Amino acid sequence: MTSQDVHFYQVGSFAVGNRLLEQEERTVQAQVDRTNSIDSGHRACQGCGEALGARYALDAAMRATNGQIVAVNATGCLEVFSTPYPETSWRIPWLHSLFGNAPAVATGVAAALRAKGIEDVRVVAQAGDGGTVDIGFGCLSGMFERNDDVLFICYDNEGYMNTGVQRSAATPPAARTATTKAVGAEPGNTFGQGKDLPRIAMAHNIPYVATATVADLHDLERKVERAMEFHGARYLHVLVPCPLGWGSASNETIHIARLAKESGLFPVFEAEDGVVRSVSPIRRRVPVEEYLKLQRRFAHLFGPHPRLDVIARIQSMADANIERYGLVSPESLEESS
Amino acid sequence: MLRQIEGSRAIAETVALCRPEVVCAYPISPQTHIIEAVGEMVKAGTLAPCEFINVESEFAAMSVAIGASATGARAYTATSSQGLLFMMEAVYNAAGLGLPIVMTLANRAIGAPINIWNDHSDAMAVRDSGWIQLFAESNQEAADLHVQAFRLAEELSIPVMVCVDGFILTHAVEGVDLLEQSFVDAFLPPYEPRQVLDTNAPVSIGAMVGPEAFEEVRYLAHLRQLDALERIPEIAQEFFEASGRDSGGLVRPYRTDDAEVIVVAMGSVLGTLKDTVDLRRDLGERVGVLGVTSFRPFPSEAIRDALKHARQVVVIEKAFSIGAGGVLSSDIAIAMHREETLLRTVVAGLGGRAITRRSLEKVLDDASDNELAPLTFLDLDHDAVDRERARMQATRRSGPSAENLLRDRGTVSQKADA
Numbered sequence: 001m002t003s004q005d006v007h008f009y010q011v012g013s014f015a016v017g018n019r020l021l022e023q024e025e026r027t028v029q030a031q032v033d034r035t036n037s038i039d040s041g042h043r044a045c046q047g048c049g050e051a052l053g054a055r056y057a058l059d060a061a062m063r064a065t066n067g068q069i070v071a072v073n074a075t076g077c078l079e080v081f082s083t084p085y086p087e088t089s090w091r092i093p094w095l096h097s098l099f100g101n102a103p104a105v106a107t108g109v110a111a112a113l114r115a116k117g118i119e120d121v122r123v124v125a126q127a128g129d130g131g132t133v134d135i136g137f138g139c140l141s142g143m144f145e146r147n148d149d150v151l152f153i154c155y156d157n158e159g160y161m162n163t164g165v166q167r168s169a170a171t172p173p174a175a176r177t178a179t180t181k182a183v184g185a186e187p188g189n190t191f192g193q194g195k196d197l198p199r200i201a202m203a204h205n206i207p208y209v210a211t212a213t214v215a216d217l218h219d220l221e222r223k224v225e226r227a228m229e230f231h232g233a234r235y236l237h238v239l240v241p242c243p244l245g246w247g248s249a250s251n252e253t254i255h256i257a258r259l260a261k262e263s264g265l266f267p268v269f270e271a272e273d274g275v276v277r278s279v280s281p282i283r284r285r286v287p288v289e290e291y292l293k294l295q296r297r298f299a300h301l302f303g304p305h306p307r308l309d310v311i312a313r314i315q316s317m318a319d320a321n322i323e324r325y326g327l328v329s330p331e332s333l334e335e336s337s
Numbered sequence: 338m339l340r341q342i343e344g345s346r347a348i349a350e351t352v353a354l355c356r357p358e359v360v361c362a363y364p365i366s367p368q369t370h371i372i373e374a375v376g377e378m379v380k381a382g383t384l385a386p387c388e389f390i391n392v393e394s395e396f397a398a399m400s401v402a403i404g405a406s407a408t409g410a411r412a413y414t415a416t417s418s419q420g421l422l423f424m425m426e427a428v429y430n431a432a433g434l435g436l437p438i439v440m441t442l443a444n445r446a447i448g449a450p451i452n453i454w455n456d457h458s459d460a461m462a463v464r465d466s467g468w469i470q471l472f473a474e475s476n477q478e479a480a481d482l483h484v485q486a487f488r489l490a491e492e493l494s495i496p497v498m499v500c501v502d503g504f505i506l507t508h509a510v511e512g513v514d515l516l517e518q519s520f521v522d523a524f525l526p527p528y529e530p531r532q533v534l535d536t537n538a539p540v541s542i543g544a545m546v547g548p549e550a551f552e553e554v555r556y557l558a559h560l561r562q563l564d565a566l567e568r569i570p571e572i573a574q575e576f577f578e579a580s581g582r583d584s585g586g587l588v589r590p591y592r593t594d595d596a597e598v599i600v601v602a603m604g605s606v607l608g609t610l611k612d613t614v615d616l617r618r619d620l621g622e623r624v625g626v627l628g629v630t631s632f633r634p635f636p637s638e639a640i641r642d643a644l645k646h647a648r649q650v651v652v653i654e655k656a657f658s659i660g661a662g663g664v665l666s667s668d669i670a671i672a673m674h675r676e677e678t679l680l681r682t683v684v685a686g687l688g689g690r691a692i693t694r695r696s697l698e699k700v701l702d703d704a705s706d707n708e709l710a711p712l713t714f715l716d717l718d719h720d721a722v723d724r725e726r727a728r729m730q731a732t733r734r735s736g737p738s739a740e741n742l743l744r745d746r747g748t749v750s751q752k753a754d755a
Contacts, residue, residue, distance in 0.1 A: 070534045072404065083544035093534035095407050096543035097430050101400035104392065108359060108404025108412070109534060111388035115358035115410055121536055139400065142393030 028060045028221050035062040035091065037069070042089040043081040047250025049214045049240030049257065050078055050155040054126065056214075057153055057238065058092065060221035061124050064228035068121040070109055071095070074102035074131030077162040078155060100135035102127050103143035106150040114149075122228060123149065129156040129170035132237075133195045144204035147232040151224070154197065154235070157242035165245040169195045172265070173317070174310050175297045177245070182300035191313060201235040202274045208234040210270035214241070215258035219280060223270060239266045247296025259291035264318035267325045282327045288315045339514045344476035344506045345370030347513040348415075348441055348499075351480040353384045354521040355439075355487045357413040359405035361390040361398045365420040366453045367503035368443040372415055395420035399427035399438075406436035407542055409533040411487065414438070417503055418445035421459045425466075432467025432558065434543055435531065437490035437497070439483065440468075444604065444655070445503040446688040450739040454689020455503040457603065457655040460632070461664045467558050469497040469565055470633040471585065472603040476506050476513050478630075481584035484521055485572050491528050492568060493561050500632075502605040504689065516580065524579060562634040569631050587636035589628035590643045592618060596625030598704050599644055601669060602653040603629045606685070606692050610653070613697045624701060629665065637672035644669075649679040651704050653697075653715075655686045662712045679707070685715035721745050 018026045028034050037058035044051035061069050073079045073096045082089040083096070097105045106125035113121050125143075127136055132154035143150055159177050160166040167177040173191040176182040180189040201209045207230040212220040220238060227234040241257050243250040260266040261280065265288060268280035289311060292298040301307045322328050340347075349371050352360075360379065362372035376391075378384035388405075392398045395416050402412040416424065421442060431438050444460055446452040460470055471486065473479035479501045486497040501507055532542055546554055566587065573585035591611050593599050600610055607628045617624045627643050629636070644650055650673065652666040661667075663682035670680055683700055686692045696716050703709040725742055729735045 068536050070408070070536065080545060083541060085541075085544045085546050085550070088541040088544060090541045091539055093536055093539045094541045095404065095534055096541075097400060097403050097434070098426055101396060101403075101427060104397035104400035105404035105407075107390060107392075107397075108361070108401035108406070108410075109408045110404075111359045111361075111390055111401065112405040112408035112410035112412075115386045115388045115405075116408075117386065138394060139397050142397055145393070146390070148390075 027056075027218050028063050029056060029217070035059050035067060037062055037071075037090070037092050038082060039089045039091055041087065044077070045244050045250070047243040047253045048077075048081075049242060049253050050128065050157060051081065052217075052253070053155050053214045053220065053238045053240045054078055054153075056217045056220050057224050057236070058124065060224035061122070061151065061228060062092070064225040065120070065122045070121060070123050072097070072102050072106040072109060072123065072125040074125075074127035074136055075099035076128040076131050077157075078126060078128065080162055099131055101139050102131060102136055103139040103150065103152055106152070107143050107146070107148040110149045123151070125150050125152045127152075127154055128161070129154060129158060130160045130168045132156070133169045133197050137195075141204065144201060144206050144233045144235070147206060149231050149233070151227050151234045151236065154237045155240045156237055157240050157245060159242070159245050161242045161245040169193070170197070172314075174301060174314060176300060177297070187300045188297070198235065198237045198271075202271050204233070205274040206233040206235060207231075208270070208272055210235075211237045211239070211266070211268050213239040213257040213261050213266060213268060215254050215261060216268070216280065219268070226270070245297070247299070248294055252294055256291065256294055259286055259294070262286050263288045263291045264322040264327055265291060265314070267321045267327055269325055276325065279325045279327055281329045282322065285328060288318050338517075339512055341510060342513050342515070343370060343508060343510050344479060344501065344513075345508065346374055347476050347480040347515060348483060348501065348507075349374030349378070350515055351483045352413055352441075353378050354516055354518055355413075355484060355525055356411065357387055358410035359388045359390065359401065359412045361392050361401040361405070361412070361414050363392050363395045363398045363416070363420060365395070365417045367445060367455075367507045368415045368417045368420070368441065370507065371441055371443070375413075395424040396427055399424040399431060402438045402440075403427060403431050403434065403436055406431070406438050406530075407434065407532070407534055409528065409530045409535075411491075411528045412436075412438045413440070415441035415443065417443040418447050418453075418459045421463060422447065425463065428463055428468065429466045431496045435494040435558075437487075437494055437528070439486045439490055440496065440498050441483070442498050442500045443503040443507045444500050452688040453503075455505050455655070456687045456689065457500070460498070460500045461656040461658075463498070464633055464664070467495070467562075468633065469495055469562065469631070470500055471497065471631055472500045472629065473502075473506065474589070474605060474607045474628055474630070476509060476511055477582070478584045479506055480513055480515065481576065481580070481582060484516065484524055485576055485585045488525050488572055489565060489568060493565055494531050495558075495561055495565065500604065505605045514582070520579065524576065566631075566634045566636060569634075585630060587631045588639045588643055589630055591626040591628065593625030593627055593643055593647075595623050595646070597623045597648040598651065598701065599625045599627050599647040599649075600651045600653060600701075601627045601629060601644075601665070603632060603665065604655065606653060606655070609692060609694055610697060613694050613701065616694075616698070617701055622701070622705065632665070635668050635672070637668075640669060640672045644673055644678065645675070647678055649681065649704055649707075651681045651683055651700060651709065653683045653685050653692070653700070657682075657684045681709045681711060681713070683709070683713045683715050690716065718746070
């Protein structure tokens with residue numbers, strides 16, 4: 001049987017496809033023996049960033065632990081679309097209790113494993129941004145503070161999408177949601193609010209904090225595997241675009257996630273013991289408009305009377321991130337020029 | 338071994354004998370001494386293997402217990418009052434998931450006004466949650482009930498709440514015969530979960546159930562509570578045969594056989610009631626007491642049977658449903674369904690007010706004279722309430738009623754309205 005090497009290059013990025021890499025360097029998802037932690041048949045929307053992120057994250061965690069993972073899930077999209085009995089997409093032990101208690105439930109699982117002397121089984125807790133930055137925040141901070149042996153993954157789609165796109169403390173300024181309508185003098189979500197959970201996590205001095213997006217799934221997998229090298233509380237914050245809530249095309253999920261990172265609006269980095277150790281540099285810097293204009297939740301900023309003032313404020317947020325994390329290195333400036 | 342010991346300590350040492358694997362707790366009076374003592378045993382290594390988790394809230398405490406129990410560990414926590422309400426969502430969740438967690442509830446009033454003393458408002462607030470609720474009469478029974486609670490919970494996959502009167506029992510030092518480790522090990526087999534988070538046999542626990550099966554799931558929980566109606570007396574009997582001690586069971590009739598008036602109550606007030614009844618019996622009055630040990634499941638048949646010859650039933654309750662009346666009384670009324678029996682509710686001991694023998698004698702006097710109102714508030718200062726009602730009528734901005742009532746009673750040094 002003859003074969004022909006076909007090289008796939010991703011368009012608009014500097015990333016190379018899996019098939020250009022050596023077998024062992026390819027993604028977990030590219031391995032024929034990978035697990036199916038979340039199996040097909042679930043009810044996620046087309047183009048769902050969370051389904052994609054969770055699949056990559058959990059299979060990477062499974063590879064890192066030889067398949068010894070217990071998952072705890074907060075209430076939310078991921079819980080709902082993956083389960084309603086009698087169907088379940090989970091091929092790993094999986095527990096859903098409540099919306100706001102996933103970190104504490106995970107603490108209980110970890111404590112039980114420790115009491116039973118089971119050392120090889122690891123605990124992953126998952127929640128959306130609402131279950132992380134809002135209703136689950138107290139339990140999450142407690143889990144961090146006690147340094148319980150849990151990897152907590154927040155799939156951040158910047159709002160309460162499961163209940164119909166309401167504002168959370170992770171919703172960006174100016175974004176239209178069902179509770180921050182695009183009306184009035186300052187349409188959309190308010191500026192100067194919201195929580196930067198990765199930095200709050202770092203302030204707890206937990207061993208590992210990282211951010212990632214579904215635009216760089218290799219990076220996401222690597223960070224999950226890195227996180228599993230630590231014991232204690234670890235936090236992974238993954239940006240997962242939501243076509244429904246963001247008003248974006250379902251085939252643009254990856255592209256939009258990449259623009260969030262390339263604009264500087266979503267800094268991708270990792271930190272150990274409360275100190276940033278590395279950042280994913282911006283490869284080709286884009287103005288925030290490029291990111292915003294693809295999403296109907298920001299549509300009120302454009303059109304015949306564009307809100308250049310609001311766009312400028314969002315740009316200044318991106319600029320502040322670039323400054324804070326050093327996202328644009330001289331090296332990358334050369335590449336993009 | 339008989340020891341002069343604080344109730345909380347007796348409970349803690351008995352819980353330790355049950356070999357819990359995960360104990361999580363958040364401090365709230367009057368539960369604190371229990372978790373402090375368990376925490377010390379874990380820290381010292383005398384209770385091992387066991388993980389003691391200092392959580393950041395009661396909501397987290399119950400959530401940690403849920404995670405631990407679903408992982409196959411024997412899980413224990415304790416709380417009171419506001420703490421129980423703060424963990425309410427997780428309390429329901431633990432029962433809905435069928436996780437056999439055991440929790441001590443050091444019964445305490447619910448604010449506002451904030452009050453740390455004993456009544457049963459907290460337990461009543463979760464009566465519909467699906468937990469088994471057992472009420473201890475004494476510290477001996479409180480300690481013994483915990484061993485039975487773990488056995489019951491794990492057999493039936495239902496969480497069990499052992500209700501112990503805050504301060505009156507938790508902080509009282511009295512003689513308690515603590516069990517031996519060998520006894521508890523023989524009485525309480527290792528926990529074999531029906532469902533467990535196991536990487537070798539993955540299951541999804543806690544997924545959504547729609548209208549097509551939700552009612553069946555709930556009814557199944559009801560049936561399991563009805564199973565508990567069978568098992569509670571059997572386990573108490575087994576405990577009695579092994580230890581010689583009469584602890585637990587569904588109900589506890591005392592001199593009810595020929596009684597015309599039977600007083601029904603739960604918890605520590607039963608001791609005072611029995612003393613009072615003894616006095617009245619000496620005078621030739623046919624009075625008796627029925628203690629309800631199992632409030633959930635509610636032993637309707639046993640209660641109906643115990644009350645069937647009574648002319649009058651007086652339910653003494655340390656809680657009430659504001660705007661309605663007695664909570665236990667409602668259940669008793671449904672259980673009896675006898676129109677010829679007079680049912681009277683006496684709300685007593687709210688917020689820690691002492692229920693004295695003298696006051697109880699007055700209740701019995703009124704009962705025998707058929708003068709007890711359908712709903713009576715024991716030792717209530719009606720005049721003080723009337724005066725506050727008058728102040729509220731006179732002035733729109735009459736201020737916080739709780740403070741006004743205390744000023745009225747002269748508890749506050751400055752008498753502003755004097």
